Amino acid sequence: MATVPLVEKPPAPVAGPPSSAHHKKGILSYWRLYAAISPFYLLFLAFGLIPVGFSLYLSFHRWDGLGSMEYAGLSQYRYLLSDTDFWSSIGNTLIIWALATFPMIFLAMVTAVMLNSAVRFKNVYRFAFFLPNVTSVVAVAIIFGSVFSTNFGLVNALLQAVGLDQVAWLNTPWGIKVAIATLMTWQWTGYNAIIFLAGLQTIPGELYEAARMDGAGPVQTFFRITLPLMRPVLLFVLVISTVTGLQSFSEPQVLLQSTANESTFSGGPDHAGRTMVLYFFQQTFDNNDFGYGAAVAWGIFLVVVIFSIVNWRLVQRRGED
Amino acid sequence: MATTTQTEPAPTEPPRTEPLRAKRIRGTGRRAVALHVSLILGVLLSAFPFYWAVVMSTHTSTEIFSYPPKLLPGSHFDDNLSKLFDSVDFFGSMFNSLLVAVSVTFLVLFFDSLAAFVFAKFSFPGRRVLFATMMAIFMVPAQLAAIPQFVIMAKLGWIGSMTSLIVPAAANAFGIFWMRQYMKSAIHDELLDASKIDGASFLRQYWHVALPVVRPGLAFLGIFTFMGQWNDYAWPLIALTDPDNVTLQVALSQLNGVHGTTDYGMVMTGAVLALIPLLVVFAIGAKQIIADLGKGAIR
Numbered sequence: 001m002a003t004v005p006l007v008e009k010p011p012a013p014v015a016g017p018p019s020s021a022h023h024k025k026g027i028l029s030y031w032r033l034y035a036a037i038s039p040f041y042l043l044f045l046a047f048g049l050i051p052v053g054f055s056l057y058l059s060f061h062r063w064d065g066l067g068s069m070e071y072a073g074l075s076q077y078r079y080l081l082s083d084t085d086f087w088s089s090i091g092n093t094l095i096i097w098a099l100a101t102f103p104m105i106f107l108a109m110v111t112a113v114m115l116n117s118a119v120r121f122k123n124v125y126r127f128a129f130f131l132p133n134v135t136s137v138v139a140v141a142i143i144f145g146s147v148f149s150t151n152f153g154l155v156n157a158l159l160q161a162v163g164l165d166q167v168a169w170l171n172t173p174w175g176i177k178v179a180i181a182t183l184m185t186w187q188w189t190g191y192n193a194i195i196f197l198a199g200l201q202t203i204p205g206e207l208y209e210a211a212r213m214d215g216a217g218p219v220q221t222f223f224r225i226t227l228p229l230m231r232p233v234l235l236f237v238l239v240i241s242t243v244t245g246l247q248s249f250s251e252p253q254v255l256l257q258s259t260a261n262e263s264t265f266s267g268g269p270d271h272a273g274r275t276m277v278l279y280f281f282q283q284t285f286d287n288n289d290f291g292y293g294a295a296v297a298w299g300i301f302l303v304v305v306i307f308s309i310v311n312w313r314l315v316q317r318r319g320e321d
Numbered sequence: 322m323a324t325t326t327q328t329e330p331a332p333t334e335p336p337r338t339e340p341l342r343a344k345r346i347r348g349t350g351r352r353a354v355a356l357h358v359s360l361i362l363g364v365l366l367s368a369f370p371f372y373w374a375v376v377m378s379t380h381t382s383t384e385i386f387s388y389p390p391k392l393l394p395g396s397h398f399d400d401n402l403s404k405l406f407d408s409v410d411f412f413g414s415m416f417n418s419l420l421v422a423v424s425v426t427f428l429v430l431f432f433d434s435l436a437a438f439v440f441a442k443f444s445f446p447g448r449r450v451l452f453a454t455m456m457a458i459f460m461v462p463a464q465l466a467a468i469p470q471f472v473i474m475a476k477l478g479w480i481g482s483m484t485s486l487i488v489p490a491a492a493n494a495f496g497i498f499w500m501r502q503y504m505k506s507a508i509h510d511e512l513l514d515a516s517k518i519d520g521a522s523f524l525r526q527y528w529h530v531a532l533p534v535v536r537p538g539l540a541f542l543g544i545f546t547f548m549g550q551w552n553d554y555a556w557p558l559i560a561l562t563d564p565d566n567v568t569l570q571v572a573l574s575q576l577n578g579v580h581g582t583t584d585y586g587m588v589m590t591g592a593v594l595a596l597i598p599l600l601v602v603f604a605i606g607a608k609q610i611i612a613d614l615g616k617g618a619i620r
Contacts, residue, residue: 027446030445033445033523036438036523037436037439037451039435039492040432040433040455040492040493040494041455043488044458046473046489047470047473048461050469051467051470052465052466054468055468055469111360111363115360125360125363127607127611128364128367129364130610131603134552134599135371135600136554136595136596138573138574139593141577143370143589146589147370151386152385152386152388152390154373186370194611194614197615201615243462257574257578259582264578277464277555280467285559293468297468304462
């Protein structure tokens, strides 16, 4: 929409030397412009489009990366559908995603609402809340590995201090998922709070004023005014969390690599932390099964697309009610 | 603005039982205190893992394994530091990380802003299609391309070297989109027209007219790119096949994999040291990044 005024303007202030530009408006006269945008497209061609096409081709073949490729038809995909390890990796990913995302969105919204009303020190708070997000996942996972350590972890020390039983966090299926989800929640709450805050600041103050005149309480105001107006921002946050959360790799990989016995991509005891992308790495780079790895990658892509659409629909649907 | 937000009720608080009028007069101060207390609690939760990492980096393993946990710094940072430098080539890895992050940042700033300038201010055949294609590329997940990328780079002989990290990251759709949005409003067409009448070439316009007015946008993109590259892990883990020639994140992960269950103090020292350059860069650009991030999301 915003591009309209541009097109109406006299086109291309610079297209070749003024004398020749007037006569032949051939495509060649724009060569400078094409040259200027070409680096991105060349890189994309070499490391994006060709690889993606090649990976589709690969998924119909058997290949270990060294020998010759062997046509396999749909058998990789047929195997994928019956592969219980792949299905359980989808389950792990979705559970971790849900455990991380819902608390995160809730906490981020609460934080944003608080920041929106506290006028003093707002910048200091925003800085502090954003800090977890800029730190590397590797460092964060190492730190959280120690927080959730069975023997000397802080969480267990706390449990012991209040007289509760200790939990072998990184050794039990649920403990692993909770630890990964906690890490993600910690790292992304502040980021999302800042995005929510930006959304809250676009809501005109008169609306709140009017609501208060009508005798609406804080809770009512939040659900009747704030939340409906925040729907687009909420949608943005949800879609971003879905796309990044369903492709989590570094968190479980670093957190669980030292508990793994077979492969650093195995996702800990009972593979409880093996997400879809971890499974992809394991099949591809540990087993050197490039054909099957490619099929797994396309499977992940499909899951992410379906899940994003479902999320999108759910949030939009509720808006129409 | 400030007055409306001050009196505006905070929805997260439970409703009070006092009469409304009294609440509005006396409650403002008390509510402010409650708000700040909750927010400070949040800040402590955000900051605590950093603090704990620093504390652990100053203790020996025996101290770390003892109960109750050590909550105050100890005196063994030196020991952990020398053990760290004995175990990994810390400065070599840090040099690699800097090399990759700095090169990618400059390449991205140049290529992205140049392409963005074209998309924001010029019309040419195929512009819409090319731009739409670029936005679609945005959505392609990394692992779809990962295997062939690895194969292509192996053929080129880049696997194991930093080239395999720098070249594919040299231009990206996000940066072009971001700079285009910025340039559309920041660069006035009159300025471009004037420079054209003066006979300025395309590159001259880019360099002397466009770039000077979009410095804040470039700052955001630069810091954002640097931090992203510094923290990148999955692809370097695969592409850097020589364990002695890796980036800092991969070195840290190796360290954790080998010593993660035995020598936490040393591993944590590495984690803390690796965070410092990043925190410095973030501190420089924090204000801009936080403000732009919000703007980008609600746009």
